[in-house]
Amino acid sequence: MGTKHRTVAVVHLDALAANVENVKKRLGPGVVLTAVLKGDAYGHGIAGVYPTLRDCGVESYAVAYWQEGAALRAAGARTESVHLLAPIRDEELPRVLEHRLEPSIFCLEQARALDALAAEAGVTAPVQIKVDTGMHRIGFPADEAGVADICRVAALEHIRVAGLFTHFARADELDCPLTETQMARFKAVKEALAAAGVEVPAAHVSNSPSILLRPQVQMDAVRAGDALFGLCPVEESLWPEQGLREVLTWESYVAMVKTVPAGESVGYGGTFVTERDTVVATVPVGFADGYSRRLSNRGRVMIRGREAPVVGRVCMDQFMADVTDIPGVERGDRVELLNGKELSILRMADALDANVDEIVCGISARVPRVYAR
Numbered sequence: 001m002g003t004k005h006r007t008v009a010v011v012h013l014d015a016l017a018a019n020v021e022n023v024k025k026r027l028g029p030g031v032v033l034t035a036v037l038k039g040d041a042y043g044h045g046i047a048g049v050y051p052t053l054r055d056c057g058v059e060s061y062a063v064a065y066w067q068e069g070a071a072l073r074a075a076g077a078r079t080e081s082v083h084l085l086a087p088i089r090d091e092e093l094p095r096v097l098e099h100r101l102e103p104s105i106f107c108l109e110q111a112r113a114l115d116a117l118a119a120e121a122g123v124t125a126p127v128q129i130k131v132d133t134g135m136h137r138i139g140f141p142a143d144e145a146g147v148a149d150i151c152r153v154a155a156l157e158h159i160r161v162a163g164l165f166t167h168f169a170r171a172d173e174l175d176c177p178l179t180e181t182q183m184a185r186f187k188a189v190k191e192a193l194a195a196a197g198v199e200v201p202a203a204h205v206s207n208s209p210s211i212l213l214r215p216q217v218q219m220d221a222v223r224a225g226d227a228l229f230g231l232c233p234v235e236e237s238l239w240p241e242q243g244l245r246e247v248l249t250w251e252s253y254v255a256m257v258k259t260v261p262a263g264e265s266v267g268y269g270g271t272f273v274t275e276r277d278t279v280v281a282t283v284p285v286g287f288a289d290g291y292s293r294r295l296s297n298r299g300r301v302m303i304r305g306r307e308a309p310v311v312g313r314v315c316m317d318q319f320m321a322d323v324t325d326i327p328g329v330e331r332g333d334r335v336e337l338l339n340g341k342e343l344s345i346l347r348m349a350d351a352l353d354a355n356v357d358e359i360v361c362g363i364s365a366r367v368p369r370v371y372a373r
Contacts, residue, residue, distance in 0.1 A: 005368055005370075006252065006253075006284050006285075007250070007251065007252040007253075007284065007285045007289060007337075007367055007368075008250070008251060008252075008367065008368050008369070008370045009043070009044075009248055009249070009250045009363050009367050009368070009369050009370070010248065010249045010250070010251065010369075010370050010371075010372055011044045011045065011048055011049065011247055011248055011369055011370070011371050011372070012245075012247050012248070012249065012340075012372055012373070013049070013052045013247075013371055013372065013373050014373045015230060015245040015246070015247045015340075016044075016049060016052050016053070016228065016229070016247045017052055017055075017056055018245060019227065019228050019229070019230055019244050019245060019247065020033070020035075020052075020053065020056040020058065020228060021056070022227075022242075022243055022244055023211060023222075023224050023227050023228065026211055026212070026215060027211075027218065027222060028215070028218050030220075031218050031219075031220065031221060031222060032059075032060050032202070032220060032221035032222070033058055033060065033221070033222060033224060034058075034060040034061060034062050034083065034204070034221050034222065034223045034224065035053050035058045035060070035061050035062070035224060035225075035228055036061075036062045036063075036085070036207075036223050036224060036225030036228075037049070037050075037061055037062070037063050037068065037072065037225075038062065038063050038064035038068065038085060038086070038225065039064065039357070039360075039361045040068065040071075040361075041229070042225060042226070042229050042231065042357060042360050042361060043248065043360035043361045043362070043363050044229060044247060044248055044360065044369065045369040045371075046063075046068060046071045046072055046075055047071065047074070047075040048369055048371045049371075050072060050075040050076060050077060051075075051076065053228075054076065054077070054080075058080075059079075059080050059081070060080060060081050060083075060221065061077060061080055061081065061082045061083070062082070062083040062084075062085050062223055062225075063082060063083075063084060063085065064084065064085055064086040065084065065086055065088065066084060066088060066092055066095040066096055066099060066101055069082045069084060069096075069099050069101040070095070070099045073099050073100075081102060081126075081162070082099070082100070082101050082102060083101075083102045083104070083128050083163070084096070084101050084102065084103045084104055084128075085104055086104070087104070087106075087138055088103060090110060090113045093110075093113060093114050093117050094117060096114070096125070097114075097117060097118060097121055097123065097125060102126045102127060102128050102162050102163070103127055103128070104127075104128050104129075104130045104138065104165075105127045105128065105129055105130065105153060106129075106130040106132070106138045106139045106140055107140075107149075108149045108152055108153060111127065111152075111153040111156060111159060112156065114127070114159065115156040115157065115158045115159050116158075118158035118159065119157065119158045123158070124158050124159070124160050125158060125159055125160065126160045126161075126162035127153070127159055127160070127161060127162060128162055128163040128164070128165060129150055129153065129161055129163065129164045129165070129200075130165060130166070130167075131146065131150075131164065131165070131166045131185075131186055131189050132146075132166070133166045133181075133182040133183075133185040133186050133189075134169055134178055134181060134182045134185065135166070135167050135168070135169045135182075137167070139166065139167075142166075142185040142186065142188065142189050144192075146189065147189055147192045147193060147196065150164075150189075150193060150198065151193065151196050151198055154193075154198045161198065161200060161201070162201060162202065163200065163201065163202040163203065163204060163220075163221070164189070164190060164193070164200040164202075164203045164204075165203065165204045165205060165223075166182060166185075166186045166205050167205075167207065168182055168205065168207060168209070168210055169182070171207060171209040171210040171213065171214065172209035172213070172233055172234045172235065173235070174213060174235070174238075179210070179214070179217075182205075183205065183217055186203075186205055190203055201220075202219075202220040202221050203219040203220050203221075204219055204220060204221040204222060204223060205217055205219055206218050206219070206221075206222035206223065207222075207223050207224075207225070207233075208223075208224055208225055208226040208227040208228075208233040209226075209233040209234050210222075211224055211227055212227060212233070212234055212238075212242055213234060213238070226356070226357065227242075227244060228247075229246070229247045229248070229360070230244045230245045230246035230247050230340075230345075231246070231345060231346075231356040231357060231360065232345075232346045232356055233356075236346065236350075239346070245340065246338075246340040246344060246345050246346075248338065248340075248345070248360055248363075249336070249338050249339050249340050250336075250337040250338040250363065250367070251334060251335060251336050251337060251339075252283050252284060252285045252334075252335045252337060253283070253284070253332055253333060253334055253335055254281045254282070254283065254303065254329060254330065254331055254332060254333040254335060255282045255283065255284045255318070255331065256281070256282040256331060257279060257280070257281050257282075257323070257329055257330060257331060258279075258280055258282075259277055259278070259279050259280075260274050260277070260278045260279075260280050261274065261277055262274050262275060262276050262277055262278070265312075266278075266280060266311050266312035266320055267296075267311070267312025267313045267315070267319075267320060268312070268313045268315065269313055271296065271297055271312060271313055272297055272311040272312040276324070277324075278311075278322055278324050279322070279323050279324045279329065280311065280320050280321070280322060280323070281303065281308070281320065281321045281323045281329055281333075281335075282318055282319075282320050283301065283318065283319055283320070283321060283335050284317065284318050285317070285318070285319065285337065286314055286315045286316045286317040286318050286319060287314055287315070287316055288316045288317055288364060288366070289317075289363065289364050289366060289367050290359075290362040290363035290364045290367065291314055291319065291337065292314065292352055292354075292362070293313065293314045294352050295310055295314050295319075295348075295351065295352070296310065296312065296313040296314045296319075297309075297310065297311060297312065297313075298310065298351055299314070299319075299348075299351065300343060301321050301335050301336060301337055301343070302335070302336035302339060302342065302343055303321070303323055303326055303329055303333055303334070303335050303336075304326055304327075304328065304329060304333060306325070306326045307342065307343075308321040308322055308323045308326060309321065309322050321335075338359075345359050345360060
């Protein structure tokens with residue numbers, strides 16, 4: 001870590017490229033890889049990771065909102081398709097056209113609003129049709145009424161259906177019948193559309209867990225998010241065999257070292273009391289950076305190659321670690337908060353009873369992302 005930074009999240013682009021190749025090897029002939037970069041590329045930074053994905057040959061992307069789509073365009077994605085996965089307000093539809101994005105359409109009313117705007121602009125707007133097959137979040141229902149509405153969308157003069165998709169609710173579970181039910185419902189909708197004369201250029205259902213566990217459900221494309229960034233999207237027992245690496249590490253430095261006598265409390269609220277003379281290192285990172293307050297008295301960091309427990313409450317901008325058993329710790333020493341090995345994102349998620357995505361997306365914008373190979 002350079003001296004100019006108090007703390008940095010390091011994004012290892014070689015690991016990202018390796019993960020892309022790992023995922024590509026799992027795909028059937030002609031299956032398109034769509035890189036999902038929602039949540040600012042799962043906290044890794046859209047602008048920082050796009051060049052590597054481009055160099056790996058990725059030409060299809062998905063984000064959550066138009067602002068992320070605009071950021072991807074600004075990063076250099078001029079011709080690639082960019083799918084918006086999340087709902088947007090009708091007032092945001094002009095931005096969809098401005099940045100040539102493909103919104104998820106799940107109601108006829110919004111499709112008509114987009115059609116009118118596209119007619120005004122003299123363009124045809126590509127859209128991705130979302131079908132609700134059992135997630136019950138957004139999507140046209142997987143029934144006759146839903147098919148009829150999708151046909152009405154497809155008939156709009158200034159709308160082009162670029163894709164049809166659904167989202168699995170429990171694809172991370174090996175033996176869950178809901179996934180098979182969702183797949184059957186989706187296929188039935190696709191077949192009903194074909195019978196009605198609506199051809200879908202690209203159908204896609206596979207997300208990261210189903211890419212890893214269910215290669216048989218691949219259709220025209222797959223959507224990879226967690227898998228690209230080495231974030232475990234499946235049961236932990238199945239994760240080591242996948243060969244994917246965490247892309248992000250997080251580090252800081254020791255700001256102060258002091259010896260606290262036995263019987264003294266450390267930090268707010270006196271939640272940790274020393275049982276011996278204790279050497280305490282202060283690290284200038286806190287919950288405002290995304291280092292959760294729930295790691296108080298339970299987190300671990302690495303200093304000089306050895307683990308040190310977090311002691312006392314994590315503050316907004318600082319926390320303390322017990323380095324009594326680590327000889328020679330001094331001001332300026334490097335501190336690893338996440339290192340992709342002993343201190344993995346998965347381990348921190350387990351400690352917090354959280355999802356791995358929460359960890360990386362929770363690292364705040366005030367922590368600089370540094371890109372390394």
